Amino acid sequence: xxxxxxxxxxxxxxxxxxxxxxxxxxxxxxxxxxxxxxxxxxxxxxxxxxxxxxxxxxxxxxxxxxxxxxxxxxxxxxxxxxxxxxxxxxxxxxxxxxxxxxxxxxxxxxxxxxxxxxxxxxxxxxxxxxxxxxxxxxxxxxxxxxxxxxxxxxxxxxxxxxxxxxxxxxxxxxxxxxxxxxxxxxxxxxxxxxxxxxxxxxxxxxxxxxxxxxxxxxxxxxxxxxxxxxxxxxxxxxxxxxxxxxxxxxxxxxxxxxxxxxxxxxxxxxxxxxxxxxxxxxxxxxxxxxxxxxxxxxxxxxxxxxxxxxxxxxxxxxxxxxx
Numbered sequence: 001x002x003x004x005x006x007x008x009x010x011x012x013x014x015x016x017x018x019x020x021x022x023x024x025x026x027x028x029x030x031x032x033x034x035x036x037x038x039x040x041x042x043x044x045x046x047x048x049x050x051x052x053x054x055x056x057x058x059x060x061x062x063x064x065x066x067x068x069x070x071x072x073x074x075x076x077x078x079x080x081x082x083x084x085x086x087x088x089x090x091x092x093x094x095x096x097x098x099x100x101x102x103x104x105x106x107x108x109x110x111x112x113x114x115x116x117x118x119x120x121x122x123x124x125x126x127x128x129x130x131x132x133x134x135x136x137x138x139x140x141x142x143x144x145x146x147x148x149x150x151x152x153x154x155x156x157x158x159x160x161x162x163x164x165x166x167x168x169x170x171x172x173x174x175x176x177x178x179x180x181x182x183x184x185x186x187x188x189x190x191x192x193x194x195x196x197x198x199x200x201x202x203x204x205x206x207x208x209x210x211x212x213x214x215x216x217x218x219x220x221x222x223x224x225x226x227x228x229x230x231x232x233x234x235x236x237x238x239x240x241x242x243x244x245x246x247x248x249x250x251x252x253x254x255x256x257x258x259x260x261x262x263x264x265x266x267x268x269x270x271x272x273x274x275x276x277x278x279x280x281x282x283x284x285x286x287x288x289x290x291x292x293x294x295x296x297x298x299x300x301x302x303x304x305x306x307x308x309x310x311x312x313x314x315x316x317x318x319x320x321x322x323x
Contacts, residue, residue, distance in 0.1 A: 046302055050075045060150050061143040067135065074131035081127055083302060086120060091299045093117070098292035102285050105277035107270045114270070118251065125247050133239040136229045144223070144230050151219045158215070162208050170205050171198065178272065186280050187287040193279045200275040203268040218250050
């Protein structure tokens with residue numbers, strides 16, 4: 001076991017997600033992808049991923065005794081599939097990153113890396129959809145209200161950290177998040193490097209309000225979907241269709257207005273990441289190579305441990321649900 005806890009690794013991944021404007025927002029798929037790259041504790045976090053993913057879902061909906069077995073079975077199946085299907089692709093992505101981090105880094109390279117990461121995110125989301133549909137069909141009104149409260153709590157923390165105070169306070173908060181990830185990958189930075197990173201972060205801080213507005217829209221769209229399923233109890237096929245549409249809308253920006261906003265936020269994040277990479281010294285690049293190799297070794301070990309996927313059990317049927 002390395003020197004970080006799995007929860008500390010999760011916090012660092014969230015900083016990376018903010019830099020690259022990733023959309024990790026599905027009940028099961030999102031939590032698993034967070035666990036998947038939990039930085040220094042990736043192997044430990046992944047090995048405990050089924051427990052942590054269940055904790056994540058339970059935290060949002062307070063899983064009932066009736067829902068618990070099906071939810072745990074769904075998470076176990078997801079991890080079995082993910083080990084077999086996705087870890088080889090993740091290893092290839094890490095190998096590419098290890099190679100590219102040794103050279104000057106362009107925003108175009110980072111854009112391709114982000115797009116590939118988002119493709120894997122969507123594959124995981126799509127694979128989880130049938131089991132997420134089963135869970136949504138059994139949610140009770142109080143569970144939906146709990147989900148809404150959890151979103152509100154998270155939004156308040158986000159506003160307090162990134163949207164309040166004067167511009168310098170906002171910059172300091174974003175800088176701390178970015179440096180949490182940067183030092184993990186590259187090691188220690190000099191004062192001169194940190195000053196350059198602070199300067200590069202200004203456009204990211206300027207876009208904070210727009211990113212927060214997008215976050216709220218996405219949450220409201222999700223809650224509207226959940227409320228619709230809870231109220232109507234439609235056939236499972238219809239719930240799957242709604243979840244697919246949600247992924248189409250919120251994992252890609254279809255409208256011109258959202259596409260412009262998305263591209264602006266993405267470009268600023270990519271510019272920061274490229275700036276950080278190209279500020280690094282040869283020693284810092286060697287640190288990054290070693291870090292990526294450690295993650296590659298973890299992924300290979302996890303693939304060797306891959307269990308067989310358990311068969312899908314019949315879902316728990318809600319009252320008055322159609323099949």
